[in-house]
Amino acid sequence: MITIISATNRKDSLTIKVAQFYSQLLTTENVTNQVMDLCDLPRDFMFSNSFGNSTEEFTLMIHKYIQGAQKFVVISPEYHGSYPGIFKSLMDCIGGDGVGEKKVALVGVASGRAGNLRGMEHLTSLFHHLKAEVFSAKPKLSEIHNLLNEKGIIENPETVALLQDQIKRFVKF
Template sequence: MITIISATNRPGSSTLKVARYYQKRLLETGEEAGILSLVQLPANLLETDLYGKRSAEFQKIQDIVTATDKFIFIIPEYNGSFPGALKVFIDACSFPESFYDKKAALVGISSGKYGNIRGIDHFTGVCHYLHLNTMPLKLHIANIKTEFNEYSDLFKEDTVKFTNEQIEKFIKF
């Protein structure tokens, strides 16, 4: 099972648009993929689901994570790194069954010109610690607001080319 993580809890984000694009492309190849948006996290996650506690609300999310074999993380740049909500999500998930020896593809996005290069590097370190095997081809999509057409699909030739390449390689990974 492939789960695409929209790695921000910001409602209406470009991150979720990119996650939907990846889901659509995967479905077109015959691969089933679900989206887990961090908007779905319980509002009181810090109080209810860290340090061995588990709420019924987060258990539904944990069940999805546990059942997933492959993850695609769409990660926006927040203050030169990845969102704190993503780290809290990772910390709330059970270890080791959530991520250990599973596979991941990483996609950085930003409104600036670097496509969250640093954040993807930082998150790669977290993945290594968790024994979450990351695919070597990591994408960095800069100036994200200029990348969507009127249907909220990525449309720029290079971006479509590289996302297609990443998706093809990830299916085989």
């Protein structure tokens, strides 16, 4: 099982659309997958699931999406030159037990031209600190509003080829 994590809690984000498109690509390759939308996190999860505290709702989510996965694809928007703070908060709550020794692929999403290049580096540092292995190919989807059509499909052949190449090699990683 691969969990695709849409690393933002922004309602109607373009990142969740990319995550759903990525899920379709994985399904086409017969790879079992599920999408974790950070919009579904309990509103107060950071306070109620850190420093020794836990709630059933959060624990069930982590069991399904984190412990229940062998690999992760983290699709992260660029917020202020990095990945969203909510994703770091999630990692601070679950720690290395959830992702350590598992494999992670990264995809950057941005309205600007850098495609979240710096966020990809920051995420790589974070996952290596947590003893997870990060796959080398990290597609960076710049000017995302021009790539997704109104149905949430990416039609640009070069971008689709980049994602398909990442998938084909990541499943063997």
